Amino acid sequence: MMFGAVQLGLLAACVVLFVPMGMAGWHLSRNKMLFFSGALFITLAVGVHLTPYFPSISDLATSVSNIVVFDSRDSCVSRLHDVVWDVKPLNANSSSLNYAKSWRWSSSRPVVACEFQKLAPSDASDLLNGSWVVVAGDSQARLIALELLNLVLEPGRMESVKADLFKRHSDYQIVVDEIGMKLDFIWAPYATNLTDLIISFKRKRNYPDVLVMGSGLWHMLHFTNASNYGISLRQLRSSVVSLLPISPELGEDVPVTGSVSVRSPHLFWIGIPTLINSMLNTEEKREKMTDTLRVAYDTALRRSKLLRQSNGPLLLLDVQSLSWNCGVRCTEDGMHYDGAVYEAAIHIMLNALLIESHQKL
Numbered sequence: 001m002m003f004g005a006v007q008l009g010l011l012a013a014c015v016v017l018f019v020p021m022g023m024a025g026w027h028l029s030r031n032k033m034l035f036f037s038g039a040l041f042i043t044l045a046v047g048v049h050l051t052p053y054f055p056s057i058s059d060l061a062t063s064v065s066n067i068v069v070f071d072s073r074d075s076c077v078s079r080l081h082d083v084v085w086d087v088k089p090l091n092a093n094s095s096s097l098n099y100a101k102s103w104r105w106s107s108s109r110p111v112v113a114c115e116f117q118k119l120a121p122s123d124a125s126d127l128l129n130g131s132w133v134v135v136a137g138d139s140q141a142r143l144i145a146l147e148l149l150n151l152v153l154e155p156g157r158m159e160s161v162k163a164d165l166f167k168r169h170s171d172y173q174i175v176v177d178e179i180g181m182k183l184d185f186i187w188a189p190y191a192t193n194l195t196d197l198i199i200s201f202k203r204k205r206n207y208p209d210v211l212v213m214g215s216g217l218w219h220m221l222h223f224t225n226a227s228n229y230g231i232s233l234r235q236l237r238s239s240v241v242s243l244l245p246i247s248p249e250l251g252e253d254v255p256v257t258g259s260v261s262v263r264s265p266h267l268f269w270i271g272i273p274t275l276i277n278s279m280l281n282t283e284e285k286r287e288k289m290t291d292t293l294r295v296a297y298d299t300a301l302r303r304s305k306l307l308r309q310s311n312g313p314l315l316l317l318d319v320q321s322l323s324w325n326c327g328v329r330c331t332e333d334g335m336h337y338d339g340a341v342y343e344a345a346i347h348i349m350l351n352a353l354l355i356e357s358h359q360k361l
């Protein structure tokens with residue numbers, strides 16, 4: 001694409017106009033990078049593509065805001081999971097369990113237009129600089145926490161992180177000094193544990209910037225009761241909606257009495273993965289965690305209105321679709337998947353954060 005001086009001027013105007021406007025609306029400085037990167041990224045992307053088509057700055061401004069709000073935000077969020085896998089044997093021995101797995105976003109036009117990107121470690125670090133991230137849930141959540149750290153930490157540090165993180169059924173905390181990011185993993189196998197966690201945030205009036213939650217597998221195995229699961233999810237939904245400073249419907253900051261104005265965290269839900277019954281590693285799991293039960297748990301999740309798709313507060317990281325598409329060669333026990341699956345979920349989350357950050361403008 002050729003650029004004339006006029007276009008460059010308009011682009012600069014666009015950046016100058018929108019970036020400070022956004023930053024003025026930003027309350028907590030520790031969130032600055034999270035917001036700033038998002039605004040700059042999307043403003044630049046949209047600016048570059050539209051600049052040649054609009055003659056005046058006011059037209060441009062109107063169009064940019066329309067397109068960002070209606071196009072980027074809604075349709076791009078819904079396309080975040082359009083991921084294509086490439087899974088092939090590492091060597092000629094077909095019996096080998098070793099497969100090279102890689103993924104990329106689909107090259108269909110609407111997905112390409114969203115300009116999703118796998119964030120380099122430095123970009124992810126910029127985005128999360130100064131943030132408090134909480135990942136809470138069962139073993140799936142632990143794998144999500146692991147992949148997030150894998151992205152932002154130097155490779156040499158991962159061994160010791162792994163050892164600590166995988167101590168059975170315990171919480172874990174790490175402060176990544178270089179980027180001032182604090183990550184908590186909270187062992188919370190049931191949705192009721194997640195509700196308790198939300199209540200404790202509220203009590204302390206201290207909320208993470210990014211909250212990633214998920215539970216289901218543990219409940220399937222130990223309760224094996226989808227209606228009970230549904231009840232616990234509805235309780236979780238109402239605790240999230242009523243206890244957080246901002247209800248998703250309002251989408252605005254609401255001052256909490258006796259405290260400084262608090263922002264809403266970015267909220268994500270880790271979906272239950274695809275279960276491959278014959279591969280589950282105990283008799284009990286094969287008996288209880290059936291496809292029928294899996295479907296019933298999905299229905300319970302949908303009916304609970306916890307997720308954005310049903311006007312709820314949490315954005316789904318759809319581990320089911322990611323694991324289904326990666327396939328049977330991406331798991332050894334039929335429920336925990338290769339790191340690549342959770343890595344894809346992390347990049348989906350980070351791209352959603354980029355889009356969402358801009359949404360707050």
Ligand SMILES: *[C@@H]1O[C@H](CO)[C@@H](O)[C@H](O)[C@H]1NC(C)=O
Nearest residue numbers: 090091092093094095096098
């Ligand atoms: C296939 O497996 C055999 C032993 O199991 C090994 O000796 C051979 O090197 C493997 N072939 C390749 C291409 O890796």
Ligand SMILES: *[C@@H]1O[C@H](CO)[C@@H](O)[C@H](O)[C@H]1NC(C)=O
Nearest residue numbers: 033125126129130178179180
């Ligand atoms: C994080 O932000 C601080 C200032 O808020 C800055 O000094 C530091 O260089 C940033 N680190 C990274 C890795 O971006």
Ligand SMILES: *[C@@H]1O[C@H](CO)[C@@H](O)[C@H](O)[C@H]1NC(C)=O
Nearest residue numbers: 187188189190192193194196
């Ligand atoms: C989670 O909730 C269950 C049932 O309510 C409770 O027994 C258990 O102690 C809780 N676990 C944690 C880690 O809070």
Ligand SMILES: *[C@@H]1O[C@H](CO)[C@@H](O)[C@H](O)[C@H]1NC(C)=O
Nearest residue numbers: 223224225226227228229231
């Ligand atoms: C399943 O959970 C519901 C709600 O907690 C309860 O009423 C019902 O008795 C449970 N079913 C079984 C088979 O335990």
